[in-house]
Amino acid sequence: MASVREERAPWRLGRLRRRLRSPPLLLLPLLLLLRSSAQAAHIKKAEATTTTVAGSEAAEGQFDHYYHEAALGEALEAAAAAGPPGLARLFSIGSSVEGRPLWVLRxxxxxxxxxxxTAAAAAGLDAAGPLLPGRPQVKLVGNMHGDETVSRQVLVYLARELASGYRRGDPRLVRLLNTTDVYLLPSLNPDGFERAREGDCGLGDSGPPGTSGRYNSRGRDLNRSFPDQFSTGKPPSLDEVPEVRALIDWIRKNKFVLSGNLHGGSVVASYPFDDSPKHVATGIYSKTSDDEVFRYLAKAYASNHPIMKTGEPHCPGDEDETFKDGITNGAHWYDVE
Known part of the structure; x- marks a missing residue:
């Protein structure tokens, strides 16, 4: 995919609320595991692959194909099954324009x-399961732009590693999942993903609404369809973006203390805010009250990534673009209005 100024950063943290007592250090293993999974996504397993009667490769351990349509839900079910009973819940927070489920693995x-x-419906139970008091909720969202596809795969691999690692007794993962409530949403734009074609690089954006893999099926950019915190006007209608509405409703029902949004387009850890009151195109540092915390988390992630830590991603089209320490304030990079 071509890297253009319009592309949003591949990893954006959400707001960390100060009132929680759990220190950010408890969440770093999850962020560093995400980095490890991203590297694994580019490595094909060395062992020989097994083949079924139908001639398809066994899914376990393979990093050389995407999970299309129902295969995504099946891959998440398999990831959940890799852990012990009672560790995972797979549920949907809603549907895309074309009716594809927005899967979340908890x-x-x-x-x-x-x-x-039947029992859940009769008792009015939430498919996600009960909230666990004192355990911070963390969510990671991928594939908001349908043609930015790596994050969709990486989150499936991360789910598999978390579940299987807990089962085998990995001390770091056992501690993480005993103290943190993790939610993985691999694809917010499954319709766009199914339309996306390798090598398109957004060139279909000039066609009829919904033809580009970047947008949803009604031609809307999900990344720019959320209410603007600095706007004084009427909030935007969500009728054309059921994916965004579902995500907002889900967020409001929970108390997420940390969020990551994985994009394609460059190699940098970008932290809030993504815009400023003046909406200047670039160069405005728009910081939150938790700026030091976000900078710390972003740098901890970037410093463990072999390319990101250099601050010189050398992306096609932006070869001269650099980021000190591999991190940037979102609005300072460019304003997402």
């Missing part, structure tokens, strides 16, 4: 067995 210890669909 991973944390002590969830217990999920109720049957």
């Amino acid at each position: 991973l944390t210890a002590g969830l217990g067995p999920p109720p049957t669909a």
Whole structure:
């Protein structure tokens, strides 16, 4: 995919609320695991692949194909099954324009067995399971732009590593999932993903609405369809973006203390805010009250990434673009209005 100024950063943190007592250090293993999974996404497993009667490769351990349509849900079910009972819950927060589910895999210890669909409906239970008091909720969202596809795969691989690592007793992962409530949403734009074609690089954006893999099926950029915190006018209508509406409704029902949004286009850890009151195109540092925390988390992630830490991603089209320490304030990079 071509790297253009319009592309949003591949990793954006959400707001960390100060009132929680859990220190950010407890969340760093998850961020560093994400970096490890991203590297794994580019490595084909060395062992010989196994083949079924139908001639398809076994999915376990393979990093050389994308999960299309129902295969995404099946891959997440398999990831959940890699862990012990009571560690994972797979549910949907809503549907895309074309009716594809917006899958979320929740991973944390002590969830217990999920109720049957009939029992859950009768009792009015949430498919995600009960909230666990004192355990910080963290979410990672991928594939907001349908043609930025690596994040969709990486989050599936991360889910598999978290679940299987907990089962095998990896001390770091056991501690993480015993103390943190993790939610992985691999694809917010499954319709766009199915339309995307390798090598398109957004060239279809000039066609009829909904033809580009970047946007949803109604031609809307999901990344620019959320209410603007600095706007004094009427909030935008969400009728054309059911994916955004579903995400907002889900966020409001929970108390996420940290969020990451994985994009393609450059190699940098970008932290809030993404815009400023003046909406100047670039160069305005728009900081939150938790600026030091976000800078710390962004730098911790970037410093463990072999390319990001150099601050020189050398992306096609922006070869001279640099980021000190591999991080940037979102609005200072460019304003997302």
